[in-house]
Amino acid sequence: xxxxGIGSYFKFSNVDWPSMGIATWETVWMTVVSIIxxxxxxxxxxxxxxxxxxxxxxxxxxxxxIVSAFVNIFRSIPFIILIVLLLPATQIIMGTxxxxxxxxxxxIISAAPFYARLVEIAFHEIDHGxxxxxxxxxxxxxxxxxxxxxxxxxxxxxxxITVTAISLIGYTAMAGAIGAGGLGNTAYLxxxxxxxxxxxxxxxxxxxxxxxxxxxxxxxxxKRIDKR
Amino acid sequence: xxxxxxxxxxxxxxxGTVHAVKDVNLVIPDGKIYGIVGYSGAGKSTxxxxxxxxxxxxxxxxxxxxxxxxxxxxxxxxxxRLKIGMIFQHFNLLWSRTVLENIEFPLEIAKVPKAQRKExxxxxxxxxxxxxxxxxxxxxxxxxQKQRVGIARALSNDPEILLSDExxxxxxxxxxxxxxxxxxxxxxxxxxxxxxxxxxMHVIRKICDHVAVLDSGExxxxxxxxxxxxxxxxxxxxxxxNQETDSGSAGDTNxxxxxxxxxxxxxxxxxxxxxxxxxxxxxVSETLRQxxxxxxxxxxxxxxxxxxxxxxxxxxxxxxxxxQSIDGTLSYLQTLRVExxxxxxG
Ligand SMILES: Nc1ncnc2c1ncn2[C@@H]1O[C@H](COP(=O)(O)OP(=O)(O)OP(=O)(O)O)[C@@H](O)[C@H]1O
Ligand SMILES: [Mg+2]
Numbered sequence: 226x227x228x229x230g231i232g233s234y235f236k237f238s239n240v241d242w243p244s245m246g247i248a249t250w251e252t253v254w255m256t257v258v259s260i261i262x263x264x265x266x267x268x269x270x271x272x273x274x275x276x277x278x279x280x281x282x283x284x285x286x287x288x289x290x291i292v293s294a295f296v297n298i299f300r301s302i303p304f305i306i307l308i309v310l311l312l313p314a315t316q317i318i319m320g321t322x323x324x325x326x327x328x329x330x331x332x333i334i335s336a337a338p339f340y341a342r343l344v345e346i347a348f349h350e351i352d353h354g355x356x357x358x359x360x361x362x363x364x365x366x367x368x369x370x371x372x373x374x375x376x377x378x379x380x381x382x383x384x385x386i387t388v389t390a391i392s393l394i395g396y397t398a399m400a401g402a403i404g405a406g407g408l409g410n411t412a413y414l415x416x417x418x419x420x421x422x423x424x425x426x427x428x429x430x431x432x433x434x435x436x437x438x439x440x441x442x443x444x445x446x447x448k449r450i451d452k453r
Numbered sequence: 454x455x456x457x458x459x460x461x462x463x464x465x466x467x468x469g470t471v472h473a474v475k476d477v478n479l480v481i482p483d484g485k486i487y488g489i490v491g492y493s494g495a496g497k498s499t500x501x502x503x504x505x506x507x508x509x510x511x512x513x514x515x516x517x518x519x520x521x522x523x524x525x526x527x528x529x530x531x532x533x534r535l536k537i538g539m540i541f542q543h544f545n546l547l548w549s550r551t552v553l554e555n556i557e558f559p560l561e562i563a564k565v566p567k568a569q570r571k572e573x574x575x576x577x578x579x580x581x582x583x584x585x586x587x588x589x590x591x592x593x594x595x596x597x598q599k600q601r602v603g604i605a606r607a608l609s610n611d612p613e614i615l616l617s618d619e620x621x622x623x624x625x626x627x628x629x630x631x632x633x634x635x636x637x638x639x640x641x642x643x644x645x646x647x648x649x650x651x652x653x654m655h656v657i658r659k660i661c662d663h664v665a666v667l668d669s670g671e672x673x674x675x676x677x678x679x680x681x682x683x684x685x686x687x688x689x690x691x692x693x694x695n696q697e698t699d700s701g702s703a704g705d706t707n708x709x710x711x712x713x714x715x716x717x718x719x720x721x722x723x724x725x726x727x728x729x730x731x732x733x734x735x736x737v738s739e740t741l742r743q744x745x746x747x748x749x750x751x752x753x754x755x756x757x758x759x760x761x762x763x764x765x766x767x768x769x770x771x772x773x774x775x776x777q778s779i780d781g782t783l784s785y786l787q788t789l790r791v792e793x794x795x796x797x798x799g
């Protein structure tokens with residue numbers, strides 16, 4: 226006789242805590258590793274988009290168009306479909322399609338274009354006069370990027386990475402459900418399929434706590450940096 | 454020395470070709486404050502931006518201290534830019550940096566070592582009167598203070614030239630005067646060439662030695678500030694000069710004159726114009742001493758200081774039973790080289 230009533234959600238004696246701990250670690254690991262790669266990749270893509278807008282040169286225009294198209298296409302593919310689409314590529318790159326490692330390519334490819342757009346928007350929000358003033362002072366392109374663009378848009382970049390991290394946590398759960406491990410996997414396999422509602426609830430609560438933690442850290446960081 | 458030679462600039466805008474600057478020839482001597490005045494869209498910013506290569510002329514050449522800016526590229530242009538400071542209407546400070554760090558920014562660009570940067574920046578903080586505020590962020594400063602930071606920043610690489618694009622247009626009158634005094638002070642102290650762009654004649658009068666009047670991309674008049682104020686040639690120049698000397702009270706004077714004409718039908722209303730040292734002589738009392746049967750009634754007057762001396766106008770009413778004394782007074786004033794203009798009735 227399987228217990229499926231409301232009370233079943235609170236039978237925490239049914240929770241296998243050590244494996245819940247491992248699943249939590251897998252989720253955090255997938256999120257953190259992919260967010261680091263996404264931050265770098267998204268920053269570069271966003272910078273490329275920003276630097277190539279409003280150019281008259283044909284080659285630069287073409288480059289902008291290609292990057293823009295790439296970003297828009299990968300941003301609009303639903304994540305669950307992207308995973309499936311990337312399975313063969315994942316097999317080649319990571320050597321497996323199971324486990325936390327296997328989730329990384331799809332996580333990164335879906336989040337990087339999203340973050341790239343946020344980066345581009347953040348750069349466009351910088352007062353044009355400030356960039357021009359730097360140019361007038363004799364700054365090189367690299368100096369403008371690292372001494373002006375980056376620090377002046379830092380609050381927006383950080384809050385963008387927070388938003389991206391949170392949607393990445395959601396993606397890890399989805400990836401988990403189809404074999405990538407982590408809390409999504411636990412909630413689906415050990416919770417739902419094993420009729421163990423307490424496990425599902427616990428996994429949910431832990432995910433919510435992780436999301437809140439990311440949000441808090443992000444908000445705190447933005448507050449510290451923003452001197453406007 | 455700065456030289457514009459047959460400089461024209463056209464933009465291809467959506468509305469068609471915009472002729473922003475037309476055939477400008479200009480020589481700006483070292484160590485002077487040179488003003489360019491014009492209405493919005495006259496092409497002032499376009500002209501000043503050619504001096505640091507933010508804009509390049511379509512035809513003609515722009516030369517700064519012997520090097521042709523309009524022909525420089527890459528590193529050469531950047532090195533030249535280090536020697537030209539610029540301040541802006543909206544200050545354009547980095548909000549993520551403190552006052553001190555903002556002033557250090559051009560020094561970082563020039564790759565000056567950290568210790569030296571800090572020392573230099575501290576000196577400039579003092580020069581612009583912001584001691585004690587060096588660790589504040591721009592968001593914590595008033596507009597006038599922000600512009601002081603802008604000025605200090607523009608001076609940090611010891612430029613030969615300082616460009617000012619409407620640097621006081623976002624400030625209130627009192628703060629404007631403070632910032633202008635600072636610019637004047639810096640020009641004197643550092644013997645720096647300053648190019649000032651403005652739409653306010655007040656700025657020109659207060660600090661400039663020379664002025665050029667720009668109308669739809671063309672320089673229609675130029676010369677020493679006092680000459681242009683004394684003797685404006687073009688209609689647009691007259692409008693600019695009036696904007697300053699009448700300071701909006703022309704209407705009041707006319708009503709006062711009409712009322713006085715009505716009140717004292719027998720008197721003579723005269724407008725006196727002084728320039729240079731006459732404005733500081735006791736002309737009125739001197740005149741009254743000469744003609745003791747003349748009464749003098751001051752209706753309105755103003756005196757403005759320019760870099761080359763004072764400029765003033767005075768409306769007076771001369772009353773006397775003796776017509777000859779009035780005529781005598783007028784010719785006496787003329788011998789003192791005061792311009793007189795009798796305001797006729799009716
Ligand atoms: N990048 C550009 N593209 C097209 N047109 C331009 C560009 N820059 C300036 N113009 C045009 O050139 C003319 C002169 O502009 P400029 O900015 O030099 O005027 P200004 O005298 O500085 O005006 P303001 O007092 O409003 O700053 C204007 O008609 C403007 O529309
Ligand atoms: Mg302008």
